[in-house]
Amino acid sequence: MSTDGRLEAVKALITAHPDFPKKGILFRNIFPVLRDPKGFHTLCDLMVEHIQSKCSNVELIVGLDSRGFLFGPIVAQRLNIGFAPVRKAGKLPGETFKVSYSLEYGQDSFEIEKSSVKLGQKVVIIDDLIATGGSMKAACELIEMAGADVVECYLVIELVDLKGRDKINKPVTSLIQY
Numbered sequence: 001m002s003t004d005g006r007l008e009a010v011k012a013l014i015t016a017h018p019d020f021p022k023k024g025i026l027f028r029n030i031f032p033v034l035r036d037p038k039g040f041h042t043l044c045d046l047m048v049e050h051i052q053s054k055c056s057n058v059e060l061i062v063g064l065d066s067r068g069f070l071f072g073p074i075v076a077q078r079l080n081i082g083f084a085p086v087r088k089a090g091k092l093p094g095e096t097f098k099v100s101y102s103l104e105y106g107q108d109s110f111e112i113e114k115s116s117v118k119l120g121q122k123v124v125i126i127d128d129l130i131a132t133g134g135s136m137k138a139a140c141e142l143i144e145m146a147g148a149d150v151v152e153c154y155l156v157i158e159l160v161d162l163k164g165r166d167k168i169n170k171p172v173t174s175l176i177q178y
């Protein structure tokens with residue numbers, strides 16, 4: 001099947017939920033894709049193929065708490081490179097870098113273990129969705145604090161009207177746009 005045909009098949013599995021988790025938010029739910037083994041496999045294939053063709057120098061995949069953890073480790077394994085988590089504050093042991101940020105429906109802080117990223121390492125950051133871009137911008141700041149290099153921010157879903165990519169001064173790629 002063509003890339004477009006495969007993308008349409010994945011997109012057909014994503015559901016929309018008005019007024020969740022707050023009034024006025026249209027929540028795009030990625031979990032039905034994971035419920036469908038073929039759909040989930042196809043989605044991981046598309047992510048791996050993109051990174052292999054556009055970011056062949058990548059050395060580390062970073063995933064964002066928590067939905068970035070659904071895809072990041074699988075993609076990293078398939079690329080035979082490591083995975084490191086960016087977690088909500090207070091969940092990681094040892095020395096960390098920390099950044100506060102706002103997202104479409106709230107505020108939070110992210111941390112990364114200092115030991116998980118090497119100076120100068122080429123990093124692709126993965127998450128399920130970009131809305132206002134607050135979470136991805138904070139993640140880029142953490143990677144910069146660690147002295148590493150974000151070669152791409154890679155999202156399954158982009159909510160285009162919220163212009164999240166405009167906040168981010170690194171390449172941003174999304175598979176599915178609403």
Ligand SMILES: O=P(O)(O)OC[C@H]1O[C@H](OP(=O)(O)OP(=O)(O)O)[C@H](O)[C@@H]1O
Nearest residue numbers: 065066067103104130131132133134135
């Ligand atoms: O572009 P933004 O406006 O920052 O919003 C996008 C972020 O919001 C969601 O995560 P959330 O913080 O809800 O956590 P979860 O993945 O644990 O549900 C989503 O998974 C992204 O990480």
Ligand SMILES: Nc1ncnc2[nH]cnc12
Nearest residue numbers: 025026027028104129131
């Ligand atoms: N509209 C939305 N749907 C799903 N996850 C989100 N994270 C931030 N905004 C979201």
